[in-house]
Every structure is written in structure tokens, then in C-alpha cells.
Amino acid sequence: MPSEPLVAEHALEFPGGYTRTTGPVIGRFLTELRDGRLVGVRTADGRVLVPPLEYDPHTGEPVTGEFVPVGPAGTVRTWAWVEQPRPGHPLDRPFAWGLIDLDGADTALVHAVAVDDVKALRPGLRVRPRWRPETDRKGHITDIACFVPEVTTMVSPQRTEYRVRPGASLLRFLEGVRDGVFLAGRCATCDKVYVPYRTVCPSCGSRIEEQVELPDTGTVTTFAINNLPDPRAPEVPFVSAFILLDGADVPMIALMGDVPAHEVRQGMRVRAVWVPPEERTLSMSNIRWFAPTGEPDVTL
């Protein structure tokens, strides 16, 4: 039996951390951070470096020692999206690294940007620092926990409750549906048959006196394939269709079923699929959906 390879685990660590002196320039920046402020340092040619360095990175000349308040808001210039944060990262959920141009600064600060989704990032995204609680700040770049987008939208919860009744003609129609019948109304003036049943003609305003029972067969006049889930639909995608019941002059909207979505077509002959009589209520859900009859298509 081959022997196990000889392997040792070891860690390189400075227990408690490595103590560094900061000098007056970096020290000033970190001190201001602890107080919840952001500052840059001005170079001899007037640019503002954030975070401050002791020298101008372009010329090597010492900076002036003039500290300038910047931000706290800034603009994300460039970002990279971290789907799986590593142990040393500032956030333990997906986040972005950003190069952030703080207002008033001529160089960009690198820091974490917290957004829920990579889609929330865009060029020019305005962000602000989210500070650690004051008692936890100690003069460290992570005194800024992260940057977060400025507020540009808000959500207003809205809910109002009602108690509605269907009205006499719709109630009459639903009673018909409960009994397996589609009730329609014929306008004597227009000679049009309207379904669902109604007592006033929407065209001429005449009172409709004649009640007509229509069969549960009809023809698809148009339809839509829906790819978003809907609690009333059996599955996704589902098809909602306008169905012209035989004998009616206006189509009625209903679900399609027992047929693949891409096979539904204009002119298709369909019949209502009813739920068993003992399960019926005063509701359109008594009709599960309309299913193809298998008859030849008709020309509309």
C-alpha cells in the first residue's frame, strides 16, 4: 500500500495584527474617517488626491498639506462584481468593488459598493458611504463599511379594502355558469347577442329584454401566450384567448388548456371544460378552461 504523502499545514500570521505608523498625511485621512468625514489632500498643481498620499503620483513632488473635505457622495466610475465573497472581503454577500469619484476629488477611491444585484450597477451610479457605528470606528479604511446607492426611488405601500357585489345581471350570469349554461342577452334594436348576460345594450343603450342560452362551444378569435406566472393559470406559459361562443356577437376572454401553447391558433374550435357540478360556485372558475374540440378550424 503506497504511503500517504507527507504534508504539513502552517500559517503565516502576525497575531493581533501588524502595527504601522501612518505619518501626518495618511494619519489625517484615517483620523477624519474615524470622525465620519472624508478628506483629500491638495497637490502643488491644485489637484485633490483621495485617498491622500504624501506625494503627487504624477510628479513625485510632496503634496501641499492642505486637506480638503470631499464627498461624502461620489460617482461609481468602474465596478467589478463579486458573486462569491472571500473571507477577507468587507461584505459576506455578493457585492461590487467600485472605483468611486468622490465629489470634489480628482482621483478615485477603491471600496466596496453594496447593491442587491449586479443589475443595479450602471455608469454614473451615485453612492454614499455607509459608516460603521461611531463607537466601532478606529481610524481605518473599513470605518466605511461600504458605499450604498443614493436614494432615487421609494416604495409607498398601498392597500385599500372593499366589499363588492356583482350586480343583478352578472349574478344572473354566474348562476347560469354554476348550472353549466352561458347566458347572453340579445338587443332587439341592434340584433346583437352579448355575453356575459347584460340588461343594457352597450351600443344603443336600449334595455335588453331577451335572454339567450348559448352553447359551451366557440372559436378562438385571438390569443396571448403569457410567460409570467398567474395564480389563476395552471402553469407557465399559459394561453389566454378571446373566444366567440357560437351564437354570440362579442368574444369572451378565457384560459386555454389541454393544448400546447404554441398550437393555439385563430379559428380553432373549442369547448369549455367544466369542473364537476358538486364543486361549482358562483364563479367563472367553474370553467377550468377551453380545450380544442378537434373540429376543423373556421375562417373568421
Added chain:
Amino acid sequence: MREVAVVAFAQTRHTDHDEGLSEPELIAPVIEEVKRVSGLSRFGFTCSGSCDYLAGAPFSFVSALDAIGAWPPISESHVEMDAAWALYEAWVRLQHGDVDSALVYGFGKSSQTDVREVMTLQLDPYYLAPLGLDQVSYAALQASALGAPEAELREIARRSRADGRANPYALHLPDPTGDDPYQVRPLRSCDVAPPTDGAAAVVLAAGDLATRIAERPAWITGIAHRAEPHYLGMRDLARSASAADAGRAAGVGKGPVDVAELHTQFSHEEIILRDALGLGPDVAVNPSGGPLAANPVMATGLIRVGEAARRIMAGDAARAVGHATSGPCLQQNLVTVMEA
């Protein structure tokens, strides 16, 4: 300027795993090979490049000296950088005129740790390292600043891996599938150089000695190193001003370039470096597969010089560029121009 040439180059058959070799055991075969090829057993100067943080042990490069025979005492130096910088130091040393040969070698065992974590330690300790900004993250910020189309990055990765499969020393990686997971968006796994263990060695010789050793020495006609500000937010990450400056100083544009071996540890860096060095579409970039096909850190840059020189010595190229980089997001760049 004294005429100095690359006259011998050797590298390990790099691996993506720890083969259980100590550093001296890893280095010894390539040292033996360049000694055999050059016919030299002693060198006027020896310089190595490595990083103690890869082994997690201080002065680990000292124990690696076991492989080169340091007694009786030799003139020796070390850079805590890629060995391309050791080659630069050796070239400078040869300009003094009192020695004629130099041995340069570099080695790295990525398998011993997480290189992404190690490269965080090279960042400034005040503003960047405390954020835990890792190597792939800052490279992804640069790729994002460049804004290169993903298809272009994929093609660089695909070509590099295909060339790597034709190179017996590189890792043999499959073609990218195109939907590898993002490591840090916009960089996918195939856009990131693979962890690699390996070593390489180069012999430099001056003047007549070079002509005696090699039939067709790769003469170094230009070599230059430039650096940019360390802090990422103080540079235009989409460009490499220091690579352009180093390329100009080394004279890349003074003649046609047949081959360029570029130290591209991420796909997008090839686009930035081609632009900075003015390499047109007719220049063969990283025909060895480049770092995307084998990245023995601290030897990878030296291998770029060695691979470029090897093509001149073999008669496949008349003028070649070897490039090495160090620091976050191509912060420092060293460009070597070699001619037959």
C-alpha cells in the same frame, strides 16, 4: 552599452499541482540544463527571483541556493519579484564590464497557498490591503475599466489555451466553454491564469562569450522598466502608460516585431499591452500559450524573455519582445527587446 545576449533558457514541465518537490528539487533540473547548454559551470553573477509569501517562510530563497552550488562563494543576489527583474539586475551587473556571464532563475509553487490571498499582501497596507482586495478582484476592476467585449476576452483565452496545449512545458487546459462561472465579473475562470508550479533559468553572456556559446544569441538591444502609481484610483486603468514608456525606452517600435511574449495573467491585459507596446495584428503574441496556459509565479515573466529569446536562437524570429509585469493592474512593466 555593452552587448549582452540570452544564450540559454530552460524551464520545468509546469504542473497544476504540488508534485512534492522542494524548491531546490524544482530548480535543480533547469539549472543543470542551462549549464549543459551553455557549457558554463560557474557564472560571474547569479540572481534569482521568488516570493517568500508563496512558501510562507522568511528567506526561503536562501535555501533554494542549494541547487546552484554557492561554494566556493559566488556573487549572488535576489529580487523579491518575478525573475525577469533578476534578469534586469544581471544585465545591469554585466554592464559593469568585469564579468561576462550571469545565471538568472526564478521559481514559484502556487500550490502551497492561495495566490489570490498572497497578492493582496503586495497592496498598500493603508487603503487597499485592509479591504481584502484580492488579485482577481482588482484585475476585474481593470477589465471593467477597459470595457472589452466578452467575446474578445474569450478568444484570447481560447487561443492561449490552444497554444498552451501545443507547448510541452505549459498546462494542457481545455477550450473555454464560454459559460464558465465568473470569478469576479467580468472575468471568468478562463480569463485568469491558472495556479502553476514551476521554475525557469536563463544564462546571459556578454560580447565574445555569447558568440562562443550560442550559434545565434538573442542580443538584448533594449531593456527598460517603468512604474506607475500604486493606488488603482490614481491611474487610468484602461491603459498602461508605464508599459508604453518602457516599450518606447526599450525601442520596441524601432523595427518589426516577429514575436511578443507578454506577461498577461488575465485575458484583458493582452489588449492593454498590445496597445501600449504598439503591437499590430501581425505580431504573434504568446505563441507559447503565455501565462493563461502556465503561470509559475515569479518565473512567468522570466519565461516570457526566455520564450522570446528561444525563438531567436532557433532562427524562428529575428526580433522579439519579452515583457514582464509586477504590482496590481500592470503597475510596473519591464520590456526587453532582443534581436538576432
